[in-house]
Amino acid sequence: MTGPERAAETARAAAGKKIEARSPWRLAYERLRSDRSAKIAAGTILVIVLLAICAPVFAAITGHGPDQQFIGIGENASGGPVPPSGTFWFGTDSNGRDLFVRVLYGARVSLVVGVLATAISVALGTVFGLAAGYLGGFVDSLIARVIDVLLSIPLLLIAISVAYIWGPSIWLVIVIVGVLSFTYLARIVRGQVVALKEKEYIQAARALGAGPWRIMFTELLPNVMAQVIVYASLLIPLAILTEAALSFLGVGVPEPASDWGQMIDDASGYYQYGYWWYLFFPSAALLITTLAFNILGDSVRDAFDRRSAELFAREPS
């Protein structure tokens, strides 16, 4: 607990209220709830998720499908995109499709890739980190070397190479981003486990005859969970950025699926001729999403770790 929190607790005791025991989880949750920027970021993410889920509803309201081309009304005299209007809220793209509907469908791709890729790397990172830290010896050095090798090739370079071999698809992007980014989490979890495994409660569990699996997953896992959650919340925006970069390079999510990176790639050939909206809306959507996740991730980290709040962040200690 930090100074102000302790002061609040003392004030509560002086007022004759009961002092209750609170778990680190409860404390972190309460800190998050009183963090204004965390609430704004979480609200923004909620809106993005709702818009993504409701994309078909908006497609029905506007009467424009995501892949539907509007030859004539969706094009200007020279066949280029038309600006935002009552019919096309965000204007149209270079193929005469409704940009608003496509940006909404793009949110689905980004969120799905961000969440699933993070899930993969969290699973891999936790299991490898627990195994390396607790089992030690050969397993530890083997995992350390695998991580060294993965880190030796720049992530984007492996990703575009692998996408080149197997052909671009959304599932490949999820697997690539998920598998390539477990390395840091594995190192963090390993470090924690090495420190924790000498504690008395682990020795007690071992003395009672618990096997390595039981110790790793029921004794150690709950104690590294806070670190895992902090890291996962910071990994989601990174996964979204990597996916957008891959799609921008043409090796991510293929057409006709709407994807922000791919839209920005196409817009880069048009925006300089006055079609600013084509670049602006997908870019803004991408930036708002990554910004909201990063702000929330920072707040989650600060809520679990008061030291990082002092070193990195905004809150007075």
Place this chain on the structure above:
Amino acid sequence: MTRFLLRRLAQAFGVLWAASAAVFLIFFAGPGPGQVARTFAGRLGTAARVAQVKHDFHLDQPLYLQYTHWAWNVLHGDLGYDYYKGEPVISVIAQAAPATISLVLGAAVLWICYGIFSGVVSAVKPRSLLDRGFTSAALFFYSMPAFVLGLSLIWLFAYKLSPVTTFFPFHGYVPLTVDPFGWFEHLILPWLTLALVTSATYTRLTRASMLDVIGEDYIRTARAKGMPERRVIMVHALRPSLTPVITQAGLDIGTALGGVIIIETVFGIPGLGWTVVQAINQQDLPVIVGIVVLAAAFVVLVNVLVDIGYALLDPRVRLH
């Protein structure tokens, strides 16, 4: 120190060997020998030509022999032949490298200077207006996709403001040896883009490690004996707080080949990143493999250098 050096080098060679095996498996064993032979033979390759290529490149032999032949060639500086351009891969890489080196080194100077400056200013007056400004900017640029920033800068400087004055060019590259001013002018926007998206980490890192150091006892001692605050910060606090920053700079320069792919594509700079994207669009396998192997070797080399530098600075590292 000698023992540490030997152990570290042996480990580096191990990683390099494993990385080369991984690259080989991804590019050669993954698609299978038939597909690789067809890629090498080019789009118009006849069945006889494909068979010939398959034999010449030892693709008809077992996998471990294929790898041995390939690794042997790579070790002798032979990264293969680029059939698309009609020259050895090594000379394709040599032509593209100067542009990438100019881009990365120039941007690195910018991002390290800005990152350390903003981090120190933030740490000296935490929660001041400047600190909030720098920390928010760091968060903003950390969330910013490099291609969105690059395209926005082009839009602003090359199109939006161009009727007022003609700002710098935004596409292409002029070698330093041909025209130093043109080189500088063409690289301003790419440097700025790469530096801004990378500097965020440095602002945060410098701020955090500086705040950590300022809490140390010897800083209090320095202040207590009446040393001017400016000297306390610049001499006693800054130096120890730079070690994590230097490590990060080594890692970032090592993996820069990943980051420049986007920047070079946006600004049309014919460096290594641009070359690899071209190679992927043209299905030019030897060039892709060559650049990936080179990138891995470079990262491993930089990591060894960072570790040696660290061991020189801090003797405790040598024991681990």
